Amino acid sequence: MKFEVAQLHCAYMLREMAVPAIRTSKLSKAYGAGRGLFDLDLEVTPREVFGYLGPNGAGKTTTIRLLMGMIKPSSGGAYVFGLDCKRDYVEVKRRVGYLPGDMPQFGSLRGKDVVAYLGGMRGGADPNVVHGIAERFDLDLNRRFREYSSGNKRKLGILLAFMHKPDLLILDEPTNGLDPLNQQEFYELLREAREGGASVFLSSHVLSEVEHICDTVGILRAGKLVRVARLDDLRAAGETSLEEIFLSYYSDTDHHQKALPE
Amino acid sequence: MTAIRLSLRLGRWGLLGFSILTFAASLIQAIGFYQIAGHTAASRAAFAQSMSQLASQLTFILPPPAGLDTVGGYVEWRSFGGLAILFAVWGLVSGSGAARGDEERGLVEAVLATGLTRSRWLASRVIAYALAVFVGALAGGLGLIAGVAGGHGSINPVPVVEICVALAALGLSCYSLTVLIAQVVGARVATAAAGVVLLALFLVNRLSQTFTWLAAWRWISPFHYYELNQPLAPGGAFDGRATLTMLGIAMVGAAVAAAAFEWRDLGAPLVRWPSRQRPAGYEASHSPLWRIPVVRGLYERRAGLATWAVALAALGVLFVYLTKTLLQPLLSIPTLSQFFGANAGGQLFTTFLGYVWLTFAQLLFAAFAITQVARWSAEDSDGRLELILSTPRSRASVVVERAIALALGAALVAAASGVAVAVAANYQAMEVSRERLAEGTLLLVPFALVFAAAGAVLAAWNPRAAVGLLGGLAFASYLVDELGPLFRWPAWIQDLSAFKLFGTPLSNGVDRGGLAIMVVIILVGFGASILLIERRDVGA
Numbered sequence: 001m002k003f004e005v006a007q008l009h010c011a012y013m014l015r016e017m018a019v020p021a022i023r024t025s026k027l028s029k030a031y032g033a034g035r036g037l038f039d040l041d042l043e044v045t046p047r048e049v050f051g052y053l054g055p056n057g058a059g060k061t062t063t064i065r066l067l068m069g070m071i072k073p074s075s076g077g078a079y080v081f082g083l084d085c086k087r088d089y090v091e092v093k094r095r096v097g098y099l100p101g102d103m104p105q106f107g108s109l110r111g112k113d114v115v116a117y118l119g120g121m122r123g124g125a126d127p128n129v130v131h132g133i134a135e136r137f138d139l140d141l142n143r144r145f146r147e148y149s150s151g152n153k154r155k156l157g158i159l160l161a162f163m164h165k166p167d168l169l170i171l172d173e174p175t176n177g178l179d180p181l182n183q184q185e186f187y188e189l190l191r192e193a194r195e196g197g198a199s200v201f202l203s204s205h206v207l208s209e210v211e212h213i214c215d216t217v218g219i220l221r222a223g224k225l226v227r228v229a230r231l232d233d234l235r236a237a238g239e240t241s242l243e244e245i246f247l248s249y250y251s252d253t254d255h256h257q258k259a260l261p262e
Numbered sequence: 263m264t265a266i267r268l269s270l271r272l273g274r275w276g277l278l279g280f281s282i283l284t285f286a287a288s289l290i291q292a293i294g295f296y297q298i299a300g301h302t303a304a305s306r307a308a309f310a311q312s313m314s315q316l317a318s319q320l321t322f323i324l325p326p327p328a329g330l331d332t333v334g335g336y337v338e339w340r341s342f343g344g345l346a347i348l349f350a351v352w353g354l355v356s357g358s359g360a361a362r363g364d365e366e367r368g369l370v371e372a373v374l375a376t377g378l379t380r381s382r383w384l385a386s387r388v389i390a391y392a393l394a395v396f397v398g399a400l401a402g403g404l405g406l407i408a409g410v411a412g413g414h415g416s417i418n419p420v421p422v423v424e425i426c427v428a429l430a431a432l433g434l435s436c437y438s439l440t441v442l443i444a445q446v447v448g449a450r451v452a453t454a455a456a457g458v459v460l461l462a463l464f465l466v467n468r469l470s471q472t473f474t475w476l477a478a479w480r481w482i483s484p485f486h487y488y489e490l491n492q493p494l495a496p497g498g499a500f501d502g503r504a505t506l507t508m509l510g511i512a513m514v515g516a517a518v519a520a521a522a523f524e525w526r527d528l529g530a531p532l533v534r535w536p537s538r539q540r541p542a543g544y545e546a547s548h549s550p551l552w553r554i555p556v557v558r559g560l561y562e563r564r565a566g567l568a569t570w571a572v573a574l575a576a577l578g579v580l581f582v583y584l585t586k587t588l589l590q591p592l593l594s595i596p597t598l599s600q601f602f603g604a605n606a607g608g609q610l611f612t613t614f615l616g617y618v619w620l621t622f623a624q625l626l627f628a629a630f631a632i633t634q635v636a637r638w639s640a641e642d643s644d645g646r647l648e649l650i651l652s653t654p655r656s657r658a659s660v661v662v663e664r665a666i667a668l669a670l671g672a673a674l675v676a677a678a679s680g681v682a683v684a685v686a687a688n689y690q691a692m693e694v695s696r697e698r699l700a701e702g703t704l705l706l707v708p709f710a711l712v713f714a715a716a717g718a719v720l721a722a723w724n725p726r727a728a729v730g731l732l733g734g735l736a737f738a739s740y741l742v743d744e745l746g747p748l749f750r751w752p753a754w755i756q757d758l759s760a761f762k763l764f765g766t767p768l769s770n771g772v773d774r775g776g777l778a779i780m781v782v783i784i785l786v787g788f789g790a791s792i793l794l795i796e797r798r799d800v801g802a
Contacts (some may be wrong), residue, residue: 071799104645116552134544140541
């Protein structure tokens with residue numbers, strides 16, 4: 001009996017491993033005047049940490065919002081664990097932890113109320129995870145949201161993204177506003193999530209950060225994915241640093257090309 | 263000069279909106295006067311008599327009228343009397359926005375970083391508002407002149423300018439008082455605190471007409487000095503001293519506010535209450551209420567709902583006392599007693615209370631719905647909706663939960679006011695049908711939902727424009743109800759007004775047809791809102 005259960009568990013694991021955490025197919029979002037995201041073909045495998053690079057307005061947040069079902073694609077499709085992000089967006093979000101680029105305002109609500117409010121919408125959050133993350137970041141949940149510094153607001157956002165132990169973390173510039181000590185704590189948290197079986201898709205401007213924590217990197221330029229590479233492969237091939245690779249895609253003439261309206 | 267230009271730019275939409283409202287209000291009342299009162303002395307005397315009766319029912323809002331048989335006297339009472347409230351609201355909104363709203367947004371910090379002193383910045387805001395409020399008041403005068411011209415009448419422009427100056431002085435004094443109060447209290451409560459003070463000043467003046475013991479305090483209210491000006495009515499005059507007093511209040515208020523602004527820390531109030539030290543906490547709230555759909559929405563805004571409930575209950579009690587105080591002396595006159603008995607069908611108190619209280623309550627419930635819609639729009643534009651939708655919830659469920667929470671919140675506020683009115687009426691030994699009072703009070707819930715449904719459609723379509731458009735819709739709906747019978751507009755146009763659909767439930771019972779239309783509007787509105795929000799990009 002125990003053997004059968006183990007077999008079933010293994011079969012389930014193998015099936016899960018076979019389905020990409022994120023897959024996009026010719027995903028496009030046109031804003032007009034040649035701006036937007038175009039024909040994005042991307043795959044993030046389970047347990048992979050994928051770093052998404054690009055300058056302001058390149059289309060990173062647009063990609064993230066398309067994956068979260070916040071905005072509708074002009075064409076193409078996006079899938080999370082095989083679920084259609086447009087059609088099955090409720091199911092997708094059961095398995096995703098999301099950190100937006102800017103934290104919204106919760107006014108005079110206390111941190112603990114914000115966690116309970118959004119946790120309640122998920123059907124509950126793991127109290128041990130909440131306590132653990134809040135303590136690690138020294139985030140006082142008894143304080144009102146309006147009293148939080150921008151760094152503390154970011155920590156609260158990280159807590160909200162991790163609190164239900166999601167299978168996939170979608171994080172928009174997660175370390176923005178965090179001090180170096182808390183950045184290290186965040187990297188550790190990310191490592192633990194990955195060891196726990198989670199996949200991560202994060203956008204960032206900080207090349208050293210991406211080099212430090214990601215397995216794979218994707219570079220976006222003017223709404224188009226111009227390069228996807230595993231960092232181990234780059235290192236093995238003796239390629240130049242990620243910074244040089246990144247900058248090589250942004251010659252002077254292209255630098256001001258942007259994907260999104262200002 | 264640059265600071266004044268920037269200040270004017272920041273207030274340009276308020277200036278445009280209030281100028282249009284002021285112009286329209288005076289124009290419509292002036293045209294209405296000629297259409298209804300006619301052109302003969304006899305018809306105007308009859309009109310003045312009927313308006314005097316109406317004025318006795320509106321003493322809690324409008325000043326006592328004079329010369330109602332003339333276009334000047336009528337517009338001065340009906341339009342410029344009401345515009346005093348409108349300009350106080352304008353002063354309140356603009357003042358709290360200038361003093362604390364812009365500070366919260368970081369604008370003041372950016373401006374002060376350029377080297378401008380705090381006093382000069384505050385002075386530029388006051389000067390810009392003074393210019394704006396004068397233009398807004400003049401729009402009312404232009405509306406009056408245009409209306410008189412349309413009625414083939416004539417009016418001396420000097421008194422028109424005089425009433426506009428008085429109105430602008432009132433608006434400016436309300437603005438300065440708001441700016442002053444906003445320096446003293448926290449940004450979160452600045453608007454509410456200033457609103458309470460301005461409401462108290464308004465009520466001290468208005469209620470002193472009914473409760474004589476309040477007359478000794480009338481001098482503290484700028485509304486009193488505004489009402490001393492009656493340049494448009496025959497025999498009335500512009501009171502320069504009263505107008506200078508209002509301007510003095512504005513100047514002193516602004517000067518003290520500037521001193522307080524120099525003294526306090528940016529982002530902090532002048533008076534800080536010692537806060538209790540709390541130990542750091544690392545756990546989510548244990549309250550189970552956060553987990554229950556709808557209940558969590560009500561729990562989150564419990565303070566606001568409690569304020570609404572208490573305020574409406576208090577106003578309900580006040581209106582019961584006003585009804586009793588106004589009607590009792592009239593009933594002691596035998597001819598009037600017979601007249602009222604014949605026209606009110608033996609339910610005089612019920613009919614009168616229904617008119618004064620429920621009419622006022624409708625306006626407040628429309629405002630309640632608009633504040634909730636403003637919250638939905640803010641959730642959308644500040645990214646809160648995005649975070650809510652990052653949880654496993656459908657967009658439709660968000661709309662449905664909002665609608666149910668609003669209905670329950672409105673029911674709570676309505677119940678509090680209804681119970682307060684019933685208890686006060688009982689205490690005053692007034693014969694008021696409890697059944698009809700309960701029905702009429704509960705009817706306020708679908709009434710609020712009609713505006714909420716329209717707001718839900720607008721918020722789903724364009725959240726940034728939703729509040730302005732809904733406010734305009736509510737104002738148009740009110741105008742249709744007020745002016746439709748006067749101008750004998752077709753019935754189908756009058757039926758477009760939510761205020762008409764509400765009917766007169768205390769005197770005639772619930773209008774089932776009107777209720778059915780309201781239910782249809784609510785269902786269609788929220789249904790359309792779901793369809794729109796499902797198709798729209800969120801956070802884009």
